[in-house]
Amino acid sequence: MKAYQREFIEFALERQVLRFGEFTLKSGRTSPYFFNAGLFNTGKDLARLGRFYAAALMDSGIEFDLLFGPAYKGIPIATTTAVALCDHHDVDIPYCFNRKEAKTHGEGGSLVGSELKGKVMLVDDVITAGTAIRESMDIINAHNAQLAGVLIALDRQEKGKGELSAIQEVERDFGCQIVSIIKLADLISYLSEKPGMEAELASVSAYREQYGI
Numbered sequence: 001m002k003a004y005q006r007e008f009i010e011f012a013l014e015r016q017v018l019r020f021g022e023f024t025l026k027s028g029r030t031s032p033y034f035f036n037a038g039l040f041n042t043g044k045d046l047a048r049l050g051r052f053y054a055a056a057l058m059d060s061g062i063e064f065d066l067l068f069g070p071a072y073k074g075i076p077i078a079t080t081t082a083v084a085l086c087d088h089h090d091v092d093i094p095y096c097f098n099r100k101e102a103k104t105h106g107e108g109g110s111l112v113g114s115e116l117k118g119k120v121m122l123v124d125d126v127i128t129a130g131t132a133i134r135e136s137m138d139i140i141n142a143h144n145a146q147l148a149g150v151l152i153a154l155d156r157q158e159k160g161k162g163e164l165s166a167i168q169e170v171e172r173d174f175g176c177q178i179v180s181i182i183k184l185a186d187l188i189s190y191l192s193e194k195p196g197m198e199a200e201l202a203s204v205s206a207y208r209e210q211y212g213i
């Protein structure tokens with residue numbers, strides 16, 4: 001694990017974005033841990049989060065024209081990443097996001113921000129079973145844009161529909177690269193080095209045995 005990954009895990013634990021307990025996921029699975037990016041909820045946290053995303057994006061070397069943040073939690077992530085790319089990497093990239101329910105008055109429509117076109121970098125918090133990414137792909141395809149890649153904070157490294165991980169399935173189906181700041185494996189190695197986290201390590205490891213890849 002790299003230093004910035006350990007730093008990111010500590011940031012998420014400190015802000016209780018990363019918590020242990022019993023959580024029902026969108027996929028219906030019951031997980032002993034949960035990553036709630038909505039709890040990066042101050043200006044300082046969001047600015048710091050954006051720096052992690054922007055650095056991971058620059059490191060990935062993937063070329064893209066636009067950031068897309070799927071509603072809802074992808075919206076502040078795309079926004080803060082765009083700001084960090086400008087402030088810390090001198091790169092000015094347009095961004096846009098969707099509404100979960102189309103607006104029927106005023107400017108109307110389902111998209112807000114820059115026009116959805118070109119090579120799109122999708123940014124979100126986590127991928128579990130890949131449903132949210134597939135929903136976003138429908139929007140990207142409907143606008144004749146192309147998916148350049150996906151950037152998330154946490155790759156939960158879980159099985160998708162078959163034996164591949166949800167991420168591997170998305171990479172295969174859409175021919176794109178998925179980049180994450182941390183993976184479940186990083187969290188497990190962090191927990192295994194940390195005194196007093198034995199119970200969390202045991203429950204997360206058991207979950208990985210059941211759903212992990």
Ligand SMILES: O=P(O)(O)OC[C@H]1O[C@H](OP(=O)(O)OP(=O)(O)O)[C@H](O)[C@@H]1O
Pocket residue numbers: 026027070071072073074124125126127128129130131132133166
């Ligand atoms: O890979 P998946 O199985 O789709 O799960 C991951 C998705 O689930 C959560 O979003 P959710 O749809 O709960 O929406 P929110 O951003 O409005 O909280 C999360 O923010 C991811 O987008």
Ligand SMILES: O=C(O)c1cc(=O)[nH]c(=O)[nH]1
Pocket residue numbers: 024025026027033034035036037125126127128129
């Ligand atoms: O799979 C999900 O629904 C999910 C998992 C997680 O860790 N965080 C989240 O916001 N959603």
